[in-house]
Amino acid sequence: MVTPRARLLGYGRRFHPIGLGFALVFFVWSMTPSLLPRVWYLQGVASGLSLVTGYGIGCLLAWVVRRCGVDPQWSERTRRVGWWILAGAALVLVPVFLVLGSWWQQIIRDLVGVPRAQRSFYLLVLLIALVVALALLAIGRGLRAGTNRLTRLGRRYVPGPVARLGAVTLVVLLSVFVLDGAVHRGVLGVAERSSEVADQGTAPGVVQPGLPERSGSPASNEAWDTLGREGRTFVAGGPSAEQIETVTGAPARTPIRVYAGRESADTVEGIADRVVAELERTDAFDRRVLAVVTTTGRGWVNANVAGAFEYVAGGDSAIAAMQYSFLPSALSFVADRETPRLAGRALFEAVYAAWSARPEPERPTLVVFGESLGSYGGQAAFASGPDLVARTDGALLVGTPNFAQPWGEITADRDPGSLERLPVVDAGRHIRFASRPDDADLPGPWQFPRVVFWQHASDPITWWSFELLLREPDWLREPLGPDVDPGMRWLPFGTFWQVTLDMVFSADVPSGFGHAYGPEAAQLWADILAPDGWDEAATHRVQNALAGTASDD
Known part of the structure; x- marks a missing residue:
């Protein structure tokens, strides 16, 4: 025995x-x-x-x-x-x-x-x-x-090498089929169905808005219960005109927030058309600034970035967003990278067409923003950095994933001598990168339109890529960012698994680190929009007003 x-x-x-x-x-x-x-x-x-x-x-x-x-x-x-x-x-x-x-x-x-x-x-x-x-x-x-x-x-039927090759091929194909088919699609299907059920709920403290400037209100064509959990949170949130006036000390208007949920149409193009209809209903094209936002997987918008935009714009603003999936960002990040691109392109093109149809003197300033998958999806509407500059009046793209384009091309084509984590592009003429808001202050002139890529040196969402397996990236070869442990070193395979696991709780850190982007957005919006009479004291007041108001997807 x-x-x-x-x-x-x-x-x-x-x-x-x-x-x-x-x-x-x-x-x-x-x-x-x-x-x-x-x-x-x-x-x-x-x-x-x-x-x-x-x-x-x-x-x-x-x-x-x-x-x-x-x-x-x-x-x-x-x-x-x-x-x-x-x-x-x-x-x-x-x-x-x-x-x-x-x-x-x-x-x-x-x-x-x-x-x-x-x-x-x-x-x-x-x-x-x-x-x-x-x-x-x-x-x-x-x-x-x-x-x-x-x-x-x-080997009973063919020579040994042929049998071995056929066996390996068959096992690989079966493994891919099981992972990509039975397991991959099955898990996604269950996740989407459960997420759809969860999407019917409403976050604590969120109530239906009564203002006509908001989707989901009694005056809206978008029913409150079709907006999804994150959509309801978005349209019910944000500063009021009175709050903006108190913080900025200047007259303000009630900000417009329009939104359409995943249930409102069968295609992303259909959802985008409903968002444009809401913009028309609220007279959003008569506001001074109009922002097009691509959300994360299930429709989340960073409350700090959105609120800071409205404060800096004095409430004379409109934000257009939509939900394109029921999946949380983590699952979309891994399994569905195509839908965010389709949604980002569809929403921007729909808004851009309506915006372009107006006489040029009557058009509002057109900006875009998005975070994480929202930044990735939103960039799909633009072929390159120059195209982004040519077709918008500004952008704030936050925590961009490493696989996003044209972010990747812009970073790769950075000016010689500049860092991968903080690239300098064309001496900062239009496009600038920032980990801290002050990073956008470069020596040369910053012309309009102004585009900012906001990315922390410690954000694993931005720096994760399969290249970490076998190649040391420039951002680890160069001087590390102030928010990264100076003892971090690239190790083949090991660093890939470390950064992969870093992504799990990357937003569960204080603002200014990892994937947590907070009230500092006020300073970047002030740089991008450059409102008359704005000063550093106003930025600090907005940051204080925003502190602690955001939630994460």
């Missing part, structure tokens, strides 16, 4: 020592600082992913070496010594870096102003990492076993 100890030893012998050595190195790397503080269980997941990645790389290198004809036959004594060295290294390095990792996380928490966490929880990081790594390894071994069985079956 096989004892549990013998079974455990047998299982342990199935691991390749070279793979385990690489796994140990990758585990150590995973504990180093990243962009944002991570809770202990997310650190465990990041370490587990790094651990299994290291093991796979080690096994792959050992296989390549053997295929090249190098297959040393070590003696039993040498093997035993090697295992003891590996075990000793693990017994030293694992606890040391668990302690160092917990200490580094406390430093990052201090940097971003987050309360310190209980360090003892880091003892569980190793357990979670092992569970994650072993589960993924079991899946990998299962796929390999399936491939081997198919290969043996295929």
